[in-house]
Amino acid sequence: MKLQFYNSVTSKKEEFKSLSDKEVLVYGCGPTVYNSPHIGNFRTFVFYDLLNRVLLQNGYVVKNVINITDIDDKIIDRVNNEGVGFKELTQKYERIFLDQSSTINILPSTFNPRASEHISEMIDFIKALMAKGVAYNIDGNIFFDTKEYSKYGKFVNIDDDNLSREDNELGKKHPNDFALWKAWKDSDGEITWESDWGNGRPAWHTECAVLGTQLLGDSIDIHCGGIDLKFPHHENESAQVEALLGNKFANYWLHSEHLIFDSEKMSKSLGNTLSISDLLTKYSAETLRLFLLSSHYRSKVSFSEKKLDDSSKMIDKINRFVNNVDLATIDINGVDYSRFHLDFLDALNDDLNTPEALGVFFDFINTVNKNINNDSMTDDLRIQSKIFINLFNSIFCVINTSSSDKMFIPKDIQNLASLREEMRSKFEWNEADKLRQMIDNLGWLIEDTKDGQKLIQKK
RNA sequence: GGCGUCGUACCCAAGUGGUCUAAGGGAUCGGUUUGCAAAACCGCUAUUCGUCGGUUCGAAUCCGACCGACGCCUCCA
CATH class of the missing domain: 3.40.50.620 (HUPs)
Structure with a gap:
């Protein structure tokens, strides 16, 4: 378009x-x-x-x-x-x-x-x-x-x-x-x-x-x-x-x-404003940005924390997807744009329709997740994913790529996690669950995957 | 008073004449999976788009009236 x-x-x-x-x-x-x-x-x-x-x-x-x-x-x-x-x-x-x-x-x-x-x-x-x-x-x-x-x-x-x-x-x-x-x-x-x-x-x-x-x-x-x-x-x-x-x-x-x-x-004259710096104490910049882009620029939007929470969950879902497709080893040469890419670009070219574009991206996530889920992920799809994620992020800019600090897992959390791993291998489920709860209380979530447990910091 | 925008599910939000028994996200419930969770996947959740009329073979989409929300006419993103 x-x-x-x-x-x-x-x-x-x-x-x-x-x-x-x-x-x-x-x-x-x-x-x-x-x-x-x-x-x-x-x-x-x-x-x-x-x-x-x-x-x-x-x-x-x-x-x-x-x-x-x-x-x-x-x-x-x-x-x-x-x-x-x-x-x-x-x-x-x-x-x-x-x-x-x-x-x-x-x-x-x-x-x-x-x-x-x-x-x-x-x-x-x-x-x-x-x-x-x-x-x-x-x-x-x-x-x-x-x-x-x-x-x-x-x-x-x-x-x-x-x-x-x-x-x-x-x-x-x-x-x-x-x-x-x-x-x-x-x-x-x-x-x-x-x-x-x-x-x-x-x-x-x-x-x-x-x-x-x-x-x-x-x-x-x-x-x-x-x-x-x-x-x-x-x-x-x-x-x-x-x-x-x-x-x-x-x-x-x-x-x-x-x-x-x-x-x-919301206006300075009316005095009913919320500053970015205040909101940043509770929400990430990516969450604020996605919130602002998740409705069309020409429609009125009521501010609410519920919407920021929803945006935050979307960000989590996107980041999990990016992690799951395992893009590190992929070379992105010579693949045609998929239907999703084209729909995504069409939506943006149509008077900057970000909600529509976001819908296309989530459709894509669902399609790829399906493939991951039933072990039918192909290199071709991985390449498509990498291209589309890059394209998506070049517009929305909500994927935290410089997440070195996010990848950092504190020593005590790591220790608790390995202890849990040990308990699980010994089928000590009660002990393992207690450890998971402790880790949770410290602000980290555990996901058990095929490749072992994964730690994710809670927002 | 004048001008203008908008009203889509429990919440948010696309769609603006036929492919709409209406995308996508969140939430709920049920299922697959899992030691149990989480995540992911599957299914359910609007035959209906503020209300009432009209135009049309056909309308959430066009027209009219009404109801409701908001904005501009003064500084404002």
């Missing part, structure tokens, strides 16, 4: 055609770095990573940006009210974001630009918009004039009569007009930059518009973000770029749905 995505602009699945043959340009809105990202934020970031990996799987070279929003009201609040330094605060949370991204197996982006390091380009961009007559200055605030841009409203049906907007204190001409530059106020403190219109700072929509065009170009292939950014953020971002440059900014707009917590969207 050809690669296709659901495009938020047309509300349809569309076949993906890249601007250039080889390279694909992708922009994803990144975190605002005033505190730690939560699992809901990471749903979107893992979605970016999924998109990235599926593009790579399709043979594209991906050039992508995930920006760091380090100029924002909440950052300014924290800096001015808590006596922390601007850089100190933003770089601390930027670091946490990048570290956690890596923990959860997100591939690094080509660029992670900070808004604060591209101010002069933003000023030039705004100047150009003013010169074009689509932006105006009211007391040092620069606004985009939505009435001067005929295509405003690509993502929503705009009905001016039904806007329930805030009071227009700043004097915008039209309700939908939005800020490109915000004039300095007392509460901004030291956080300010000089411009032709006096001191102030760029507004969020402009930050992304400029970072995207500066680093990737005037036209990009894919722009993505969480669904809450569709309007007004992405509307405003693309309005600026398209009004200025006269071309389509992004060909495909992809939006991921929210993670719901206690029947509300």
Whole structure:
């Protein structure tokens, strides 16, 4: 199946055609770095990573940006009210974001630009918009004039009569007009930059518009973000770029749905968040990642620990399978892709259908387990398995391959296990079972296989 | 108020006009296996897809109404 995505602009699945043959340009809105990202934020970031990996799987070279929003009201609040330094605060949370991204197996982006390091380009961009007559200055605030841009409203049906907007204190001409530059106020403190219109700072929509065009170009292939950014953020971002440059900014707009917590969207504003670091004390990064990938990116998902437990069990099942097929000695040359491989790739190419793809992988596990179970495992099937496991893991990244620490079995556990083995050989079942219970209490499971007992650390 | 998304088994979750008496995972129960377990395998668990109508030879899938959940219109992944 050809690669296709659901495009938020047309509300349809569309076949993906890249601007250039080889390279694909992708922009994803990144975190605002005033505190730690939560699992809901990471749903979107893992979605970016999924998109990235599926593009790579399709043979594209991906050039992508995930920006760091380090100029924002909440950052300014924290800096001015808590006596922390601007850089100190933003770089601390930027670091946490990048570290956690890596923990959860997100591939690094080509660029992670900070808004604060591209101010002069933003000023030039705004100047150009003013010169074009689509932006105006009211007391040092620069606004985009939505009435001067005929295509405003690509993502929503705009009905001016039904806007329930805030009071227009700043004097915008039209309700939908939005800020490109915000004039300095007392509460901004030291956080300010000089411009032709006096001191102030760029507004969020402009930050992304400029970072995207500066680093990737005037036209990009894919722009993505969480669904809450569709309007007004992405509307405003693309309005600026398209009004200025006269071309389509992004060909495909992809939006991921929210993670719901206690029947509300999980968000920093609502305060109902769960941080990655908290969840990692109880669940592995692989479990969190599989949880996020086990429903489709465009459907709402309610968070629950039950789901994480289910994901954890899936991971166990996958890992047992990987261990059981005994791949070490297999040479993977010259085998055709099986039906499973093709179905798996088709599912991913069909708008990143990870639940479907996961189903195909489990079907495959079942097929191979059947063969193992009745001793009809062939080299051919072993090779198929190795290829498919590699393929699966290149997208899902939930098989713990660097498990040297997992393979390590403490001496005391080993001793108890060999003692149990000895008791079993002497048919001392009661003693053997007692030892198994002891080992269990210490956090290890025993599986008796044809090749002797196997120790597995409990999660 | 306006705009939009969604409602599939005990739980989660694909499928969006015929191959659907609906994939896959978890859970339960029964079986094979095992010294007993565990794991693996087999079987059972939705003739039904929020409700009620309509279109169609045919609908979970299209249309309408209603009920329910959530999101956006203000910062937000």
